[in-house]
Amino acid sequence: MTKLLDVRDLTVQFDMPRKGLFGPRPVLEAVRQVSFTLEKGRALGIVGESGSGKTTAAMAAIRLTEAAGGQVLFEGQDLLTLSDEEMRARRRDVQLIFQDPYSSLNPRARVIDIVREPMDLMEMGTMEERVARVRDLFKLVGLRPDQLNLFPHQFSGGQRQRISIARALTTNPKLLVCDEPVSALDVAIQAQILNLLARLKDELGLSYLLISHDLGVVRHVCDDVAVMYLGKIVEHASRGALFDKAQHPYTQALLSAAPSLARRKSKGYVRPLKISGDPPSPINPPPGCAFADRCPRAQDICREVQPDLEDKGPTRVACHFPGPVAA
Amino acid sequence: MTALLDINDLRVTFNTRYGQVTALDGVSLHVNAGETLGVVGESGCGKSITALATMGLIPSPPGRIAGGSIRLDGEELVGARPSRLRAMRGADIAMIFQEPMTSLNPVFTVGDQIAEAIMLHQKVSHDQALKDAVALLDRVGIPSPKARVHDYPHQLSGGMRQRVMIAMAVSCRPKVLIADEPTTALDVTVQAQIFDLLNEIQRDFGAAIVLITHDMGAISEMADRVAVMYAGRIIEEARADDVLDFPQHPYARGLIDCIPALGREDHALKEIPGVVPPLHLLGAGCAFAERCEHANERCRREKPLLVNHDHHPAACHAVEEGRI
Numbered sequence: 050m051t052k053l054l055d056v057r058d059l060t061v062q063f064d065m066p067r068k069g070l071f072g073p074r075p076v077l078e079a080v081r082q083v084s085f086t087l088e089k090g091r092a093l094g095i096v097g098e099s100g101s102g103k104t105t106a107a108m109a110a111i112r113l114t115e116a117a118g119g120q121v122l123f124e125g126q127d128l129l130t131l132s133d134e135e136m137r138a139r140r141r142d143v144q145l146i147f148q149d150p151y152s153s154l155n156p157r158a159r160v161i162d163i164v165r166e167p168m169d170l171m172e173m174g175t176m177e178e179r180v181a182r183v184r185d186l187f188k189l190v191g192l193r194p195d196q197l198n199l200f201p202h203q204f205s206g207g208q209r210q211r212i213s214i215a216r217a218l219t220t221n222p223k224l225l226v227c228d229e230p231v232s233a234l235d236v237a238i239q240a241q242i243l244n245l246l247a248r249l250k251d252e253l254g255l256s257y258l259l260i261s262h263d264l265g266v267v268r269h270v271c272d273d274v275a276v277m278y279l280g281k282i283v284e285h286a287s288r289g290a291l292f293d294k295a296q297h298p299y300t301q302a303l304l305s306a307a308p309s310l311a312r313r314k315s316k317g318y319v320r321p322l323k324i325s326g327d328p329p330s331p332i333n334p335p336p337g338c339a340f341a342d343r344c345p346r347a348q349d350i351c352r353e354v355q356p357d358l359e360d361k362g363p364t365r366v367a368c369h370f371p372g373p374v375a376a
Numbered sequence: 377m378t379a380l381l382d383i384n385d386l387r388v389t390f391n392t393r394y395g396q397v398t399a400l401d402g403v404s405l406h407v408n409a410g411e412t413l414g415v416v417g418e419s420g421c422g423k424s425i426t427a428l429a430t431m432g433l434i435p436s437p438p439g440r441i442a443g444g445s446i447r448l449d450g451e452e453l454v455g456a457r458p459s460r461l462r463a464m465r466g467a468d469i470a471m472i473f474q475e476p477m478t479s480l481n482p483v484f485t486v487g488d489q490i491a492e493a494i495m496l497h498q499k500v501s502h503d504q505a506l507k508d509a510v511a512l513l514d515r516v517g518i519p520s521p522k523a524r525v526h527d528y529p530h531q532l533s534g535g536m537r538q539r540v541m542i543a544m545a546v547s548c549r550p551k552v553l554i555a556d557e558p559t560t561a562l563d564v565t566v567q568a569q570i571f572d573l574l575n576e577i578q579r580d581f582g583a584a585i586v587l588i589t590h591d592m593g594a595i596s597e598m599a600d601r602v603a604v605m606y607a608g609r610i611i612e613e614a615r616a617d618d619v620l621d622f623p624q625h626p627y628a629r630g631l632i633d634c635i636p637a638l639g640r641e642d643h644a645l646k647e648i649p650g651v652v653p654p655l656h657l658l659g660a661g662c663a664f665a666e667r668c669e670h671a672n673e674r675c676r677r678e679k680p681l682l683v684n685h686d687h688h689p690a691a692c693h694a695v696e697e698g699r700i
Binding site for chain 1: 535567569592594598616617631632647
């Protein structure tokens with residue numbers, strides 16, 4: 050299969066405010082040497098808690114956040130070394146869907162103009178062709194052409210997310226980055242949007258980079274999954290392996306924390322794995338494994354030596370003691 | 377057994393620019409001591425209005441309790457004097473809100489805020505109340521509570537803030553605890569911690585919990601009994617296992633089938649088409665008819681009543697007629 054996106058050792062740093070007048074600026078490393086690949090026509094899910102760096106990693110990969118190091122090969126071309134002009138031309142291949150369709154659509158613009166705008170900016174086709182394309186896209190995402198002249202506030206949350214998707218598709222992108230595409234929506238509406246994303250992927254041969262904190266969402270849409278914790282990928286595998294044979298204790302904790310219809314209060318369920326506390330501060334990350342303080346398996350080596358992401362059995366995992374959940 | 381909280385035929389109306397709308401249309405609920413009732417539905421179904429009405433917190437005007445009764449341990453709350461409601465709120469019935477950052481006061485320490493709640497209802501000194509606050513913070517699992525009691529809300533993570541809210545809510549050992557989407561703003565691992573904590577607190581104090589949520593997964597882990605709400609009415613109510621395994625109403629089925637659950641990735645999720653109708657556009661028929669694949673002429677004409685089949689009431693003509 051052909052690689053669409055090959056991210057190598059991507060690192061993102063943010064300068065923090067100085068402590069004193071002449072003190073050094075502390076550096077927060079939000080994304081620490083993250084590598085992943087995305088093949089054409091597949092969907093990669095990046096999961097993790099807030100602050101894990103999942104959004105920052107994706108934004109740096111498409112150059113919406115400046116990377117401090119690493120390479121992002123998009124169809125073999127390193128996006129990080131492109132000039133602004135070259136990057137602008139590349140933008141049509143990479144589009145974005147945001148979390149909150151209430152704040153990502155201009156409230157003063159009619160939706161026909163909102164959806165057409167990327168084509169105007171890219172100077173694609175004639176005005177008639179652009180309008181015709183907006184109509185086609187409206188039908189494709191399940192909206193009616195007679196709604197073209199309405200304003201965003203006249204649509205429900207699910208419909209607005211359909212508008213965002215239509216706009217993202219105008220430039221015929223190869224890669225769609227979806228940042229928590231359904232977390233602002235009601236559960237009943239989430240299913241509509243997830244089914245739409247799954248259908249578009251098949252029909253248009255799109256590739257997705259999908260960022261979510263919800264494992265159920267990722268499981269439904271994605272072929273591969275990367276789990277991030279404090280700026281690093283701790284486990285990376287195909288969907289089947291990750292959900293059935295997770296090796297990293299953090300992945301296992303996430304899986305056991307996700308609410309499930311199989312766990313019933315009436316049956317007196319017990320979570321297989323519980324973790325307490327919060328992740329450590331990214332300003333001063335611990336020298337060893339970042340998860341060691343919350344990990345039931347942690348030994349001395351975990352606090353001293355950072356584990357690398359390696360092929361160990363069914364998944365790629367960064368852990369000194371990988372394995373299934375202890376019974 | 378008499379119910380600890382017994383809501384009967386509650387009607388709440390709001391004056392809006394579309395005229396008067398009925399936000400709650402004859403809601404009846406009860407919850408016993410030591411029991412958790414899950415109230416589930418999409419946004420706009422009336423879950424939070426039910427909670428606010430129970431707490432006596434419906435903003436009036438424009439809102440008004442137009443009928444029905446709310447009894448807490450036998451005492452009628454509808455029409456009770458405001459001073460009596462104030463004395464009961466926090467002491468006998470307490471609420472945990474959705475967003476812990478906006479429900480804590482940013483300019484007071486969390487210790488002072490918990491102590492304030494204690495001193496309102498118990499005759500204790502500030503020093504004693506602060507000591508109680510430390511014990512409560514310890515109970516809800518906040519590390520080094522002696523130091524944390526002097527922290528301001530912004531110094532705590534989202535999960536810790538929600539723990540503070542829970543500490544405050546249980547400070548006077550209320551008989552009934554209402555949790556309105558207590559974990560929507562939190563990460564899954566923290567959500568799991570909060571759910572486990574609420575279950576522990578229930579075991580310790582024997583409180584009745586009303587958990588408001590849109591997530592059937594949360595219902596499964598937390599609830600003994602479930603009431604499903606749609607457009608201001610209860611449309612199904614039964615033991616949690618019965619609703620989850622044998623949902624009757626098409627809306628309850630939809631809510632369960634549309635979850636992207638772990639373990640059934642390969643077929644398309646079942647969708648509930650459309651959205652909850654705005655209250656001012658509700659017609660004479662079933663409010664769900666527009667979105668329902670089983671709807672017929674009768675559904676569009678006549679509102680179904682909550683009919684009891686085998687201890688599993690559902691408000692649906694199709695269920696009643698045996699069409700599904």
